[in-house]
Amino acid sequence: EILLPLFAEPQSLEMRHDTTVRIVSDAPVSVQFKKRLLKAGGMTTIWPTAQLGREYMVCSYRDDDDNKGAALISITAICDSTPIEIIPSDTTHSGSMLPGNTYQIILNAGQSFQFRNRNGWEQRSKISEITGTIIRATGPEDRKIAVSLAKFAYVSLDGFSTGETMYNMFTPRKFADTLYYDAPPAWHKRYRYRVMAWANTTDE
Numbered sequence: 001e002i003l004l005p006l007f008a009e010p011q012s013l014e015m016r017h018d019t020t021v022r023i024v025s026d027a028p029v030s031v032q033f034k035k036r037l038l039k040a041g042g043m044t045t046i047w048p049t050a051q052l053g054r055e056y057m058v059c060s061y062r063d064d065d066d067n068k069g070a071a072l073i074s075i076t077a078i079c080d081s082t083p084i085e086i087i088p089s090d091t092t093h094s095g096s097m098l099p100g101n102t103y104q105i106i107l108n109a110g111q112s113f114q115f116r117n118r119n120g121w122e123q124r125s126k127i128s129e130i131t132g133t134i135i136r137a138t139g140p141e142d143r144k145i146a147v148s149l150a151k152f153a154y155v156s157l158d159g160f161s162t163g164e165t166m167y168n169m170f171t172p173r174k175f176a177d178t179l180y181y182d183a184p185p186a187w188h189k190r191y192r193y194r195v196m197a198w199a200n201t202t203d204e
Helices: none
Strands: 032-036 041-045 055-057 070-077 082-087 103-107 112-116 134-137 145-155 161-169
Touching: 032 161, 070 082, 070 103, 070 134, 103 112, 134 145
Parallel strands: 041 161
Antiparallel strands: 032 041, 055 134, 070 112, 070 145, 082 103, 082 134, 145 161
């Protein structure tokens, strides 16, 4: 288990960062990411680079209570000079990325770009939900990217996050399928499944 130093965490949004994590082994391994808090945490499987894709759809959610949480999206490139398009479904936290517009960035291998929604600490009339945002790599076929979500239950005005945390690495579009199985954990209630459709008039 590897504990990341604090300086490895990006401290600002909507700009390129060089602080990404690269794990290399001399034999096949599986990698999990774990976020530990005092009362709650989250863990997700990290996809190997061979299984990454070029197009993703963001799946997040609004909190059931006061919407003071935040959904933070992280994009990481594995090749130099990777052009990326972002088409937000709603306004981002800074207000500089608007729904329906296409924004272009270029990342080198190991660089990341992060953005998040507006939550309940901003003006309530402007709370945003970025589910449905499209993120895709363009250019040569080897320009693949990783896209992940960190969902915080509570983010204050000064950016401090706490409470229940969910971390998830999104499935590339190329692995979207028509049949899934799962078993909800015992003794837990109110679980929901969110189904993201890549085509219009998709029956569930």
